[in-house]
Amino acid sequence: DGGITQSPKYLFRKEGQNVTLSCEQNLNHDAMYWYRQDPGQGLRLIYYSQIVNDFQKGDIAEGYSVSREKKESFPLTVTSAQKNPTAFYLCASSIASGRRTEAFFGQGTRLTVV
Amino acid sequence: GESVGLHLPTLSVQEGDNSIINCAYSNSASDYFIWYKQESGKGPQFIIDIRSNMDKRQGQRVTVLLNKTVKHLSLQIAATQPGDSAVYFCAEEGATNKLIFGTGTLLAVQP
Numbered sequence: 582d583g584g585i586t587q588s589p590k591y592l593f594r595k596e597g598q599n600v601t602l603s604c605e606q607n608l609n610h611d612a613m614y615w616y617r618q619d620p621g622q623g624l625r626l627i628y629y630s631q632i633v634n635d636f637q638k639g640d641i642a643e644g645y646s647v648s649r650e651k652k653e654s655f656p657l658t659v660t661s662a663q664k665n666p667t668a669f670y671l672c673a674s675s676i677a678s679g680r681r682t683e684a685f686f687g688q689g690t691r692l693t694v695v
Numbered sequence: 696g697e698s699v700g701l702h703l704p705t706l707s708v709q710e711g712d713n714s715i716i717n718c719a720y721s722n723s724a725s726d727y728f729i730w731y732k733q734e735s736g737k738g739p740q741f742i743i744d745i746r747s748n749m750d751k752r753q754g755q756r757v758t759v760l761l762n763k764t765v766k767h768l769s770l771q772i773a774a775t776q777p778g779d780s781a782v783y784f785c786a787e788e789g790a791t792n793k794l795i796f797g798t799g800t801l802l803a804v805q806p
Binding site: 685688 | 726727729731736737738739740741744746784788792793794795796797798799
């Protein structure tokens with residue numbers, strides 16, 4: 582089945598550690614996005630990528646890093662510089678940024694700092 | 696700057712009634728709008744979209760209305776069912792090609 586897969590579903594991080602969240606899609610989409618969602622809040626854009634080997638900062642990029650070496654994959658690293666990383670992280674993809682088509686979402690990764 | 700906001704954070708309706716969820720946007724250059732439904736602990740699911748050259752679009756039990764004059768978007772759900780209970784987000788896309796989300800409305804359907 583075609584879709585977008587995030588892993589792991591739950592992730593625990595110790596203070597000062599970097600962790601990487603996986604996002605893979607087999608929809609042949611050019612554009613991919615990472616959002617952060619806090620309890621009872623909306624989605625805030627962390628990073629987005631319109632094409633392989635290119636990405637742009639969203640509204641809350643500080644403390645996060647991404648790479649887009651393959652069309653199918655857009656991993657997000659939460660670094661120790663992110664002071665409040667506990668949140669629900671959502672990855673999405675769309676055919677192409679600017680094409681005005683809907684974005685498809687993964688099921689999310691819930692990150693907790695312990 | 697770009698921003699999307701919702702008038703009502705929580706909406707409680709009786710099963711079988713119609714629901715109307717509202718959204719205001721501030722960027723007049725936005726030309727594409729989407730409604731998403733998010734169930735607890737899951738990713739958002741696409742419901743319906745509308746482009747700025749349209750005022751109304753209908754789907755199965757859902758209708759989206761766009762009023763560009765007052766920069767307002769609404770989602771109407773007919774004959775609301777318990778399975779419709781979720782958080783609903785509107786999102787906009789404009790010249791920056793970023794998809795910007797509002798804060799969401801919790802729809803609670805009472806049996």
